[in-house]
Amino acid sequence: xxxxxxxxxxxxxxGFVEWLALRLTSEGYRxxxxxxxxxxxxxxxxxxxxxxxxRTFRFLTVLSHHSVKKTNPLKERTxxxxxxxxxxxxxxxxxxxxxxxxxxxxxxxSDLTFISFHLSWAEGLxxxxxxxxxxxxxxxxxxxxxxxxxxxxxKGLVNAKEERLWSNVAEITELPTDIYRYEMEEIISDEERxxxxxVWPHFAEREICWxxxxxxxxxxxxxxxxxxxRITDRKSARSADISVRQVSIRVFNQSLRSHCLAxxxxxxxxxxxxxxxxxxLPSNRxxxxxxxxxxxxxxTVGVRNFKxxxxxxxCRYHLAPYVRxxxxxxxxxxLQVRVRLFLTTLEGVPIEKKAALRRRKRICRAWWNYEWLxxxxxxxxxxxxxxxxxxxxxxxxxxxxxxxxxxxxQIRWGINESLLEASKPESEDSxxxxxxxxxxxxxxxxxxxxx
Numbered sequence: 416x417x418x419x420x421x422x423x424x425x426x427x428x429x430g431f432v433e434w435l436a437l438r439l440t441s442e443g444y445r446x447x448x449x450x451x452x453x454x455x456x457x458x459x460x461x462x463x464x465x466x467x468x469x470r471t472f473r474f475l476t477v478l479s480h481h482s483v484k485k486t487n488p489l490k491e492r493t494x495x496x497x498x499x500x501x502x503x504x505x506x507x508x509x510x511x512x513x514x515x516x517x518x519x520x521x522x523x524x525s526d527l528t529f530i531s532f533h534l535s536w537a538e539g540l541x542x543x544x545x546x547x548x549x550x551x552x553x554x555x556x557x558x559x560x561x562x563x564x565x566x567x568x569x570k571g572l573v574n575a576k577e578e579r580l581w582s583n584v585a586e587i588t589e590l591p592t593d594i595y596r597y598e599m600e601e602i603i604s605d606e607e608r609x610x611x612x613x614v615w616p617h618f619a620e621r622e623i624c625w626x627x628x629x630x631x632x633x634x635x636x637x638x639x640x641x642x643x644x645r646i647t648d649r650k651s652a653r654s655a656d657i658s659v660r661q662v663s664i665r666v667f668n669q670s671l672r673s674h675c676l677a678x679x680x681x682x683x684x685x686x687x688x689x690x691x692x693x694x695x696l697p698s699n700r701x702x703x704x705x706x707x708x709x710x711x712x713x714x715t716v717g718v719r720n721f722k723x724x725x726x727x728x729x730c731r732y733h734l735a736p737y738v739r740x741x742x743x744x745x746x747x748x749x750l751q752v753r754v755r756l757f758l759t760t761l762e763g764v765p766i767e768k769k770a771a772l773r774r775r776k777r778i779c780r781a782w783w784n785y786e787w788l789x790x791x792x793x794x795x796x797x798x799x800x801x802x803x804x805x806x807x808x809x810x811x812x813x814x815x816x817x818x819x820x821x822x823x824x825q826i827r828w829g830i831n832e833s834l835l836e837a838s839k840p841e842s843e844d845s846x847x848x849x850x851x852x853x854x855x856x857x858x859x860x861x862x863x864x865x866x
Contacts (some may be wrong), residue, residue, distance in 0.1 A: 419447050420552070421466065421475065422446060422448040425479060428481055435475075436448040447471070463491065464494060476524075478529070480515065492524070509528075510530050574830070575828060576829045579824070580825075582821050582823070585750045585805075585820065591814060592647075592648055593813065594625055596643045597642055598622055609682060611634070616808065617673070618670075628807075667740045671807070672689060674798065675689040701715050705789065713793045717732055721774060729761055731760070735757040736794040737755050791821060
């Protein structure tokens, strides 16, 4: 009956191990972990060696700077590795928790394939679950999700009280009814197109431009724009030649980009993101009203220094809001805000994608809910300027109006935060933090990220 997953770790890593044990339990796996004397109806075994030999399907060893030299984890790991060699199976699953390098490990485990959790717990868990599924690990715990939830209830962490949840979407209160079609007499360069977008919200396809805002007389003359029809009442309009919905979405999203450019943001060389340039705001500080109505600020541009195998390398990060419109969602039409970073050298040269991803994760790894919410609020308030809402276009009904507050929801259950130890947020002034980083770290896909 080898039907359990055995978790071996050092006590200093208990916070992670508790999370992992409960996540695995909720997936239906039977987990043995010494801090959970009873998790799912079966007590932790008294005879550890027998449990590892006879009842364990996979041995999960959490490797960290704390656990590699500790006596008990070392004894358990040695037994499991010897069993793996005798059985000639992948019995041991090593988890790299805090970025250990091969030189930090002993010879018995240094040649094993690790599952990395040090850049992202979510991505590490996804890899672990995939490996367990591929190895046909038994899922004998049908009520695992309920058992994991009941453990939280027994700790008193969950209370029957109302709690407010913040989202990263804001309500769109007004959208244009008509969209106009214009044609240029000649196609202009990409650079000129960007200049035009900064002063006129529109979506362009070669010489054809779509917009819900009339261009100024100066733009009509300069670019020889001629109106060639319109989509009247876009919600009910039908066309055999174009998708009215797709045109509408593209016009609205490009109009958001136009608004960002008008507010002083720049566009990356590949056109993928708008970002805050150096010096746009005094001291690169974006001031806004926090969720508690207190005036605070976040940094829009900063510097981080990284140690790599090539030596110390500084990089500049720019806050880069990624905003998109969702039409006709179940909560109405919405603006989604995603917080991203654009990384360059100190000279302004964009950092190569893979290296940028590793550095971006290192910068954001200490951003918890408050940090993400703060930047979401700051971006919405910046786009609104001094107005009570974000507005693109001036005449009703030919304008977009968006709330500068994200949607909030009330739920009936909350967390008793008095039982938790809150970590101190990293100061926005700490732009000289030196983080350990090696360029041979595994490349990982960009997720929710915690960009």
